[in-house]
Amino acid sequence: MEQNEIKTRRFDFTYSVRFDEVDLFGYLTPASASRYMQDIARRDAAGVELPEGFNWLAKRTLIDFNRPIPACANLQTVTFPIGFSRVTAQRAYEFRLEGDNASLPAIKARTLWVYVDAKGHPARIPPEASEIWLPNGAQPQLNDPAWLPFPATAPLETNGSVLFSRLDILAHMNNTAYFEMLDDAGWGALMAAGISPLNPSGALLPLHYDIEYMNIAEFGDALTILNWFSPTPSHATEFERLQQIRQRDGLVARARSRWRWLKQG
Structure with a gap:
């Protein structure tokens, strides 16, 4: 590995699109896509021990829908960190249809998450969290x-x-x-x-x-x-x-x- 290569923690999970997750046209809804994003982020974060009572709140989400996702499709989903600030973490997501070898994911997205304490106030992200997700050190976030x-x-x-x-x-x-x-x-x-x-x-x-x-x-x-x-x-x-x-x-x-x-x- 080259010295300047950035190592990031990548977490993947496969979802099967249910009928209640598509609209009357038969395609995955934006709300359902955002639920997958929330779910896989939680699954990834479950592997990182954070102080009790602290949580993550979404601040901003951007999603590009490059191809429609039909009901019953298997979605190979991956999430990985982009960068951290003192109280925020920016996370990326990619959704690919099973068997689709296209270079562009069917859905590509990112969310800016704010780390908050038990009262909902922004809190400093524990250093060990960024060390786990970005072992080579914190990286700058993308400008929305x-x-x-x-x-x-x-x-x-x-x-x-x-x-x-x-x-x-x-x-x-x-x-x-x-x-x-x-x-x-x-x-x-x-x-x-x-x-x-x-x-x-x-x-x-x-x-x-x-x-x-x-x-x-x-x-x-x-x-x-x-x-x-x-x-x-x-x-x-x-x-x-x-x-x-x-x-x-x-x-x-x-x-x-x-x-x-x-x-x-």
Whole structure:
């Protein structure tokens, strides 16, 4: 091994896509992909002994969907660290369809995790954690893209709330549940514009997802989701969806995603 070669801990696991993890078009949903990411990160972290009461909270997740994942597919998934700061760890994920020899993974993603104490406050990551995941020493994190201003035009508004089924063990809305709320809100906005998911002319597939968690949503919180589309989805095969989840006057999360219609028949 060359002296400047970076050694990282890689952890892999194979998932079989269940029917309840795909949408009505038959493909893996962004929420399901994020659950795999959360699960494999937990499996990897289970091999590293951390102080009791401390936990990881997602701060920002970026996902590229390069190919649709059908139900019953076997997904060979790997996760590995990118870099550490004093209180954050950036982790990468790659999903490959079993038997697919393409150089580009079907899904490629990364998440910035914040290490927190029992009260939810950011805490210093134990040195032994970075030593296990990056034996050659901590590496710099990748710079996530800057957020551009949201449109000044009036958004399409939808409403939701934090249901019991969306809570995690910290009594917060789980980071994977945000994807479901955003996608439900996106379809609610499209329905208001006269576009139904039951349209038999094609399937709507995600291409990219970027979500940043700004604040904590708890059980029973009433939330407003603001939705913008560019261009109008009914007039293009690919469009961008911008969203904000707001609680009263505060911003809970913001997201930018790209989608395309896959023509069928």
